[in-house]
Amino acid sequence: MKFSQQEIFEVVKQNSIKVLMDVDPSLITLDTSLTELGANSIDRVEVVMYSMEQLGIEVPRTEFRGVRDIRTLVDLLHSYCR
Amino acid sequence: MNRPQTPGRNRAVAVTGAGVVCSIAGSVAELGTALRQGRCGVTRYDDPDTPSIRVAATLRDFSWQAALEPFMCDYPDLGRRAGRVLNTNNPSTALSACAAIQAYVQAGLGDGSERLEDTGLIVAGSNLDQKYMADNWHRFRKTGRWIDPKYALSFHDSNQLGSLSEILALRGAGCTLGAASASGNAALFNAVQWIRSGFMQKCLVVGACSRFSALELDAFSLLGAATSGERHENPIQACRPFDMDHDGFVWGEASACLVLESPDSVRARNTKVLGEILGGSLLLDAHHLPDPSVEGEVRAMRSALESADLQPEQIGYVNAHGTSSPLGDRTECQALKAVFGEQSDGPWINSTKSLVGHCMSAAGVLEVLCSLIQMNDGFLHPNLNLERPIDRDLRFAGAESRAFEAEYALSNGFGFGGINSTLVIGRAGRP
Numbered sequence: 001m002k003f004s005q006q007e008i009f010e011v012v013k014q015n016s017i018k019v020l021m022d023v024d025p026s027l028i029t030l031d032t033s034l035t036e037l038g039a040n041s042i043d044r045v046e047v048v049m050y051s052m053e054q055l056g057i058e059v060p061r062t063e064f065r066g067v068r069d070i071r072t073l074v075d076l077l078h079s080y081c082r
Numbered sequence: 083m084n085r086p087q088t089p090g091r092n093r094a095v096a097v098t099g100a101g102v103v104c105s106i107a108g109s110v111a112e113l114g115t116a117l118r119q120g121r122c123g124v125t126r127y128d129d130p131d132t133p134s135i136r137v138a139a140t141l142r143d144f145s146w147q148a149a150l151e152p153f154m155c156d157y158p159d160l161g162r163r164a165g166r167v168l169n170t171n172n173p174s175t176a177l178s179a180c181a182a183i184q185a186y187v188q189a190g191l192g193d194g195s196e197r198l199e200d201t202g203l204i205v206a207g208s209n210l211d212q213k214y215m216a217d218n219w220h221r222f223r224k225t226g227r228w229i230d231p232k233y234a235l236s237f238h239d240s241n242q243l244g245s246l247s248e249i250l251a252l253r254g255a256g257c258t259l260g261a262a263s264a265s266g267n268a269a270l271f272n273a274v275q276w277i278r279s280g281f282m283q284k285c286l287v288v289g290a291c292s293r294f295s296a297l298e299l300d301a302f303s304l305l306g307a308a309t310s311g312e313r314h315e316n317p318i319q320a321c322r323p324f325d326m327d328h329d330g331f332v333w334g335e336a337s338a339c340l341v342l343e344s345p346d347s348v349r350a351r352n353t354k355v356l357g358e359i360l361g362g363s364l365l366l367d368a369h370h371l372p373d374p375s376v377e378g379e380v381r382a383m384r385s386a387l388e389s390a391d392l393q394p395e396q397i398g399y400v401n402a403h404g405t406s407s408p409l410g411d412r413t414e415c416q417a418l419k420a421v422f423g424e425q426s427d428g429p430w431i432n433s434t435k436s437l438v439g440h441c442m443s444a445a446g447v448l449e450v451l452c453s454l455i456q457m458n459d460g461f462l463h464p465n466l467n468l469e470r471p472i473d474r475d476l477r478f479a480g481a482e483s484r485a486f487e488a489e490y491a492l493s494n495g496f497g498f499g500g501i502n503s504t505l506v507i508g509r510a511g512r513p
């Protein structure tokens with residue numbers, strides 16, 4: 001399944017809102033990190049798992065080591081959507 | 083040694099808060115009305131994976147968000163914490179939280195001004211959310227990956243401790259306590275000991291919802307413990323404790339919570355008392371099978387009475403274990419007659435399970451709550467479907483509610499594996 005980076009960002013954003021609940025949606029940008037938005041390690045796993053499930057992809061767990069912010073997360077997910 | 087002036091008075095532990103979610107009520111007030119009306123929560127159960135079970139007293143269209151809505155305005159911090167903790171939690175934990183928040187607010191703990199380092203939490207039951215586990219296993223087998231990301235945390239029953247303690251800001255002692263169908267009684271009795279010994283001043287006891295998957299339901303059916311519900315046309319006729327046509331328990335979903343509190347704490351906080359737990363017992367039968375024992379049940383009831391310094395003739399009411407299982411009901415009748423005598427002037431008896439089914443881990447807590455409601459409001463709820471009693475001497479409730487008075491009651495809980503527990507309860511405002 002092919003998704004644009006914008007579509008993947010929207011998926012990540014919606015799942016961040018679902019998991020973090022009281023986060024201000026306007027703060028979720030490509031340049032913020034999930035940690036900056038208040039996510040703990042469990043929250044981050046949830047956001048990533050829900051997003052991968054929605055996108056129908058599976059990214060090996062070791063690949064996430066290089067993720068620094070939502071931009072690098074979206075890029076990584078996008079590279080598995082092609 | 084000084085004997086207490088009033089039975090069990092010096093060792094009584096107060097009940098200062100209560101909450102419930104079950105098939106016939108979403109609050110204690112609704113439960114009072116439903117008990118008085120004799121409303122039954124048993125309905126048709128249509129799960130294609132469980133053809134052996136056709137009836138259950140399940141929660142229909144339950145939403146924890148809707149259940150907690152009434153608290154959001156007055157207790158915004160509590161509401162925010164609940165939302166955050168329950169957001170992606172398992173359903174049994176969410177149900178526990180709904181019952182616990184009701185009880186906590188009623189006990190006057192909701193305003194956040196209390197020091198809760200002296201307040202414990204015991205979650206009654208084990209293997210609480212089998213349905214959640216089965217659903218995840220099913221997804222894992224099917225997809226190889228898309229399980230609940232929090233499964234490693236949430237499959238533990240003890241997840242409920244962390245979740246509830248965060249929502250309620252509890253910092254005292256905590257544990258889960260499993261004793262099969264006697265779990266609720268066992269947890270309450272343990273909380274009584276914590277408070278009597280001064281270890282805790284208050285303790286929330288949550289009877290957690292036993293959510294069964296198709297596997298557990300079919301397994302109970304296989305052993306003949308649960309009724310299929312097919313012998314009776316109407317599902318509300320399936321659960322018939324102490325009736326000759328009983329043929330097994332009907333599973334019920336519920337969560338209930340009581341706040342127990344020391345007399346000193348009650349005085350210091352000037353809290354309203356809903357009733358008291360005066361004594362109890364928790365005893366094993368040295369037997370691992372689900373074979374109820376007259377001797378074991380008699381021992382549980384006598385030991386509980388002794389611990390409360392009460393005589394059998396002072397007991398006005400018994401909330402029976404009464405699951406609607408032929409052997410279990412017969413055994414309990416024999417035990418009741420051994421304790422209270424063969425004459426028909428003994429205590430009134432009913433089984434709350436005829437209305438809400440067998441709520442397993444939650445049953446003991448829910449049934450103590452139902453006992454208090456009946457004693458405080460002066461009515462005895464019906465024992466539904468008792469058309470031809472298996473015993474003609476015991477004083478069973480009829481098909482309709484009736485006015486009655488009882489100062490003291492027993493509530494029985496007997497679990498698989500010979501775990502027998504009885505609690506002695508006193509109504510509020512006794513002289």
